[in-house]
Amino acid sequence: MAVDLLDAPLRISWDICPPGQSPLNRQQLLLVADQLSAAGVFFVTLEEAPLAHPEIQGLLEALRQGGCQVSLLSKVSPAELEVLAQLGSDFNLFVDVDRFCSAGQLDAPALATALKQVQQTHADPALLWTPSRGQLALLPELLKFCSHQQVSRLKLPNQKIGVNPKKSQLDNLPDCTDLGELEKSIAAGDLPARNGLQLEVHDLFLWELLQPLTGGQRSEYGGCQAANSLGHISVAAELFPCSSWPEPLGSLLENELLDLWQSASRLQIREAIQQVPVGCDGCRDYQVCFGGCRGLSRFCRTDDLGRDLLCAERR
Ligand code: SF4
Secondary structure, three states: OOOOOOOOOEEEEEEEEOOOOOOOOOOHHHHHHHHHHHOOEEEEEEEEOOHOOOOHHHHHHHHOOOOOOEEEOOOOOOOHHHHHHHHHOEEEEEHHHHEEEEEEEOOOOHHHHHHHHHHHHOOEEEEEOOOOOOOOOHHHHHHHHHHHHOOOOOEOOOOOOOOOOOOOHHHHHOOOHHHHHHHHHHHHHOOOOOOOOOOOOOOOOHHHOOOHHHHOOOOOOOOOEEEEEEEEEEEEEEOEEEOOEEEOOOOOOOOOOOHOOOOOHHHHHHHHHHHHOOHHOOOHHHHHHHHOOHHHHHHOOOOOOOOOOOOOOOO
């Protein structure tokens, strides 16, 4: 795999206020925001209840002034709606679909209500969904929902496993069986028309299945981007290679981001990603896929195959 080694990540996800964990204070938040701006990070996504942080407005202003394009994830609680009403619209807002999916069902009426509430405070909110095991088959229904509600953008990001993933959490990640179920459903004609929807799909295998809706175009893919164009920041300001790679590179309260991005730990991770996984050896599509998501395959597979969790077999 030949991928340019970047001096700084382009995209960062950042956990702001996860329930039960101590958030950074204002000074610490702004210090990290300064680091992101100084490193030239283009896209910053604030996750894990960012609207619950009392300094969210100051953080948004600091990131915007530093040239970062900011996205923010909301579960649309009454408290979050109150904060949203104060913040203006100078950021991309994603409604987290997760809480509207349970027991194998999408609660479309509740999601529609939440969407309408958000639309009163923010123009054109998008949806974001990270499906758990057994849920991928709900995707056609979610796509139909987007079409009926004229949602303009749906994002299916990478599977986040956090800093200390628990076994139960890892057992809950979708695998190739889920992908097979979705494939059957699509073959049965369950995909709606694209209807202007902008669909962003992180996972290559999912993207392949959804090509009729993604327009057949995928931005240039050079393989797993952990510790290269992607990075993640925990609530404690630890920098990670990606939200799917739970090995910290160091604290942004004590180190410069640019130094951590040149550290031996980061370079070793990139070297590991350059290696062809055992389970991909001889696959005809390796030059297209490069083994998929290496963080999940490294930390979540129970065999030593090392290939993407959604990949059933070599091609
Ligand atoms: S075996 Fe699967 S993950 Fe590996 S390169 Fe082939 S298609 Fe990709």
